[in-house]
Amino acid sequence: MKAPGFPGLGAQASLRRRLAVQFILLSALLVLALFLAIRFTSERASRASQDAMLGAAVISVGDGVRAADEGLVFDLPYATFSMLGAMGEERIFYSLSIGSRVITGYEGLPPPPAPPAGLTPVFWGGDYRGSHLRLAAITRQVLLDDAMQEITVVLGQTRYGQAAIARDTARSALWIGLVLLLLAGPLAWWAARMVIRPVDRLAGAVTRRGPHDLRPLRHPAPRELQPFVAALNGFIARLRGALQMAETFIFEAAHRIRTPLSLVRSEAELALAETSDEATRQRLRRMLRAIGESSRSASQILDHAMVVYRSDQFAAAPLDLSQLVQAALRAMQPLAEMRDIELCPDGLDRACPVLGDERMLEAAIRNILDNALKYSDPEGRVTVTLAQRDGRAMLEVLDEGRGLAPGDHDLGGRFRRGSNVGNVVGSGLGLTIVGEVADAHGGEFHLTSRPEKGSCARFSLPLS
Amino acid sequence: MRQILAAIVLTALLGGAAAAFEVEKEQVFGPEGGEEIRVISTTDLESIAGVMQGFAEDNPGQRVRYLQASSMELFRAVSEELAEFDLVMSSAMDLQMKLANDGFAASVDPRRNGLPSWAQWRDQLFGVALEPVLTLASRQALGDLPVPRTRRDLIAMLREYPDRFDRRIASYDPQTSGVGYFLISQDSQQSEGFWRLAEVMGRLNARLFCCSGEMIEELRAGQVAVAYNVVASYAARYAPDDPDLVRLALEDYTFAIIRSALVPRNAPNPEGGTALLSYLLSDEAQRVVAAASGVALIPGTGAEPSVHMRPIRLDTGLLVYDDRLRRAGLLAEWNAAMVQP
Numbered sequence: 001m002k003a004p005g006f007p008g009l010g011a012q013a014s015l016r017r018r019l020a021v022q023f024i025l026l027s028a029l030l031v032l033a034l035f036l037a038i039r040f041t042s043e044r045a046s047r048a049s050q051d052a053m054l055g056a057a058v059i060s061v062g063d064g065v066r067a068a069d070e071g072l073v074f075d076l077p078y079a080t081f082s083m084l085g086a087m088g089e090e091r092i093f094y095s096l097s098i099g100s101r102v103i104t105g106y107e108g109l110p111p112p113p114a115p116p117a118g119l120t121p122v123f124w125g126g127d128y129r130g131s132h133l134r135l136a137a138i139t140r141q142v143l144l145d146d147a148m149q150e151i152t153v154v155l156g157q158t159r160y161g162q163a164a165i166a167r168d169t170a171r172s173a174l175w176i177g178l179v180l181l182l183l184a185g186p187l188a189w190w191a192a193r194m195v196i197r198p199v200d201r202l203a204g205a206v207t208r209r210g211p212h213d214l215r216p217l218r219h220p221a222p223r224e225l226q227p228f229v230a231a232l233n234g235f236i237a238r239l240r241g242a243l244q245m246a247e248t249f250i251f252e253a254a255h256r257i258r259t260p261l262s263l264v265r266s267e268a269e270l271a272l273a274e275t276s277d278e279a280t281r282q283r284l285r286r287m288l289r290a291i292g293e294s295s296r297s298a299s300q301i302l303d304h305a306m307v308v309y310r311s312d313q314f315a316a317a318p319l320d321l322s323q324l325v326q327a328a329l330r331a332m333q334p335l336a337e338m339r340d341i342e343l344c345p346d347g348l349d350r351a352c353p354v355l356g357d358e359r360m361l362e363a364a365i366r367n368i369l370d371n372a373l374k375y376s377d378p379e380g381r382v383t384v385t386l387a388q389r390d391g392r393a394m395l396e397v398l399d400e401g402r403g404l405a406p407g408d409h410d411l412g413g414r415f416r417r418g419s420n421v422g423n424v425v426g427s428g429l430g431l432t433i434v435g436e437v438a439d440a441h442g443g444e445f446h447l448t449s450r451p452e453k454g455s456c457a458r459f460s461l462p463l464s
Numbered sequence: 465m466r467q468i469l470a471a472i473v474l475t476a477l478l479g480g481a482a483a484a485f486e487v488e489k490e491q492v493f494g495p496e497g498g499e500e501i502r503v504i505s506t507t508d509l510e511s512i513a514g515v516m517q518g519f520a521e522d523n524p525g526q527r528v529r530y531l532q533a534s535s536m537e538l539f540r541a542v543s544e545e546l547a548e549f550d551l552v553m554s555s556a557m558d559l560q561m562k563l564a565n566d567g568f569a570a571s572v573d574p575r576r577n578g579l580p581s582w583a584q585w586r587d588q589l590f591g592v593a594l595e596p597v598l599t600l601a602s603r604q605a606l607g608d609l610p611v612p613r614t615r616r617d618l619i620a621m622l623r624e625y626p627d628r629f630d631r632r633i634a635s636y637d638p639q640t641s642g643v644g645y646f647l648i649s650q651d652s653q654q655s656e657g658f659w660r661l662a663e664v665m666g667r668l669n670a671r672l673f674c675c676s677g678e679m680i681e682e683l684r685a686g687q688v689a690v691a692y693n694v695v696a697s698y699a700a701r702y703a704p705d706d707p708d709l710v711r712l713a714l715e716d717y718t719f720a721i722i723r724s725a726l727v728p729r730n731a732p733n734p735e736g737g738t739a740l741l742s743y744l745l746s747d748e749a750q751r752v753v754a755a756a757s758g759v760a761l762i763p764g765t766g767a768e769p770s771v772h773m774r775p776i777r778l779d780t781g782l783l784v785y786d787d788r789l790r791r792a793g794l795l796a797e798w799n800a801a802m803v804q805p
Binding site: 070072073074075076077078079081082083084085086089090091092093096103104105106129130131160 | 565566567585586653777779780781782783784785787788789790793796
């Protein structure tokens with residue numbers, strides 16, 4: 001929807017542009033008002049002064065009328081006419097009449113709206129001989145032929161000078177207005193920017209947040225934006241509540257699944273030990289493998305829920321990454337031996353200080369190693385290297401498995417698995433956990449194929 | 465008073481009834497064919513012929529038809545008969561001013577060539593010459609008398625030697641000459657002493673003429689001893705090197721009237737009229753005009769005005785002289801001075 005009269009100012013239009021345009025329109029309106037006010041005032045002022053002059057002139061002409069022995073004497077004062085015409089070289093018309101009879105001067109001048117009375121001249125406007133005139137009239141009582149007779153003197157002048165002054169003033173006013181308008185453009189842009197700036201800042205503050213940062217917004221905002229910030233914070237709080245509920249639910253669910261699973265597992269192992277029927281043993285082994293996978297998935301889901309929950313807010317503590325890797329290797333050793341996989345640690349004898357959350361890093365390392373072991377062929381070899389380069393701790397885990405299929409670059413998403421996993425069971429959560437831990441610690445995680453064989457998992461963290 | 469008024473009105477009515485205005489002389493400058501610029505002017509044809517010829521030579525495509533008329537005839541022709549002319553030129557400043565004020569003049573934009581602002585009105589009326597008004601005397605007629613330097617001297621001389629000047633004083637007739645009327649209106653405005661001079665002239669049975677030319681002819685023929693109020697350019701043309709002629713620029717005041725020109729609103733060829741006006745204001749024409757009148761209108765084209773000279777400005781103040789009542793009153797006073805029992 002577009003607002004009428006404001007092209008390009010629909011609901012989608014830039015607020016800044018809208019403000020600037022409105023400011024400019026307002027300025028234009030003000031300039032127009034200023035222009036009209038100046039014109040009106042100057043016209044009124046010059047008209048008043050010229051009327052004063054015309055009034056004085058008609059009085060002076062009226063004073064030149066007198067009765068003498070030989071009749072009416074009418075001394076038109078040269079100086080008065082000369083002065084009257086001086087400003088703007090006006091045309092001048094006059095008449096002297098007794099009653100309605102014109103004695104001398106111009107016939108047919110526009111009549112006054114009301115007959116003049118008393119000593120004050122009457123003013124009016126009218127057209128005569130193709131010009132617009134301003135006229136003034138005054139009456140005098142003169143004794144003529146033994147009777148008092150009323151004589152009317154009318155004096156009219158054009159107002160070319162006044163018009164010229166009005167034109168000049170209007171032109172000056174127009175120029176001033178145009179300059180103001182020119183100034184208003186950049187000013188409007190600047191003012192609109194200043195108004196919009198808090199909104200920009202707020203947007204910047206929200207944009208800069210991490211993907212899991214659900215803390216309420218504490219950014220200072222102008223009063224007009226407070227309701228918006230409050231609404232946003234309310235929304236964030238609801239979102240966090242919902243997320244927390246989901247994580248808690250998952251945590252709880254995994255936990256509840258794991259416990260009965262381990263019970264089933266011990267029962268199955270017992271049954272396997274007790275039976276000698278090969279078909280039943282076969283079935284029980286498959287059952288045990290499935291139980292193992294289920295419990296692994298449950299713990300990964302648990303890990304993931306933990307990581308998601310903790311990455312929102314965790315207190316980073318100084319840790320030694322090499323010790324964590326060693327501990328993880330120790331825990332993995334039985335599994336590796338079971339499949340005849342050789343673990344080759346390198347660079348773990350040197351302390352590697354980082355800042356981080358112990359449980360999250362543990363989970364990450366465990367999942368990297370787990371992933372490497374899972375996709376290694378039996379009697380293969382997994383190399384674990386910890387190095388420090390460019391202020392970063394770099395953990396590299398190389399396996400000799402099937403590597404990645406071409407096109408599988410992004411395996412960080414939840415429940416995503418490579419396209420060549422084949423018969424290997426997995427939840428697709430392991431690498432997600434690693435990636436999220438890396439993100440939460442300002443580190444990086446990449447899984448790439450090695451040129452010869454297998455894949456390379458590279459996990460890096462900033463050194464403390 | 466009433467009779468005079470009635471007489472003027474009657475004259476005006478009769479004049480209006482007469483179909484055509486009276487033309488004194490007529491001449492065409494330039495070859496046949498081409499556009500014609502019609503000029504009506506009070507300026508003596510002989511004195512302006514050179515300038516008109518100059519214009520015709522400069523503008524081969526244009527032809528100037530020059531009509532000479534008296535200032536009253538000219539005014540009547542333009543304002544009442546609405547005769548079609550492209551340029552109207554007259555020395556009767558008040559009548560020219562009235563034509564412009566009453567809307568008969570078109571707004572034009574000639575090359576003004578530094579024309580002083582007091583010698584133009586709006587973009588309608590333009591001065592083309594400054595013409596001092598002189599008193600001429602015959603050296604022979606004055607005899608051993610000293611040359612008067614002021615009007616007071618002149619009055620004293622005329623009073624002292626009535627026999628020598630009886631019927632030998634000349635002046636304009638304000639009843640028939642627009643310039644003549646304008647000059648006495650200026651004189652009466654300028655000095656109270658003028659009416660004493662008028663009375664003295666009336667007592668000496670002064671002879672009244674329609675034009676400067678005739679006065680000068682009478683003066684040179686020995687019929688007139690003193691000619692009061694003669695436009696200087698005539699004196700220059702009629703008697704450029706007459707040793708008998710004495711030009712008196714009276715020191716109490718000497719008027720200089722402006723010969724002015726306008727392009728009428730109904731001009732058939734206003735461009736031609738404007739072009740001719742531009743030419744009249746050009747240095748070339750102004751030098752010729754200033755040489756004849758003895759003083760330059762546009763600075764730098766001739767002699768500077770003397771300190772006694774009072775140029776009359778072209779402004780709306782001139783309108784007052786044309787007022788019917790004022791005119792009647794002034795003429796009545798003039799007649800009273802001239803005709804003495």
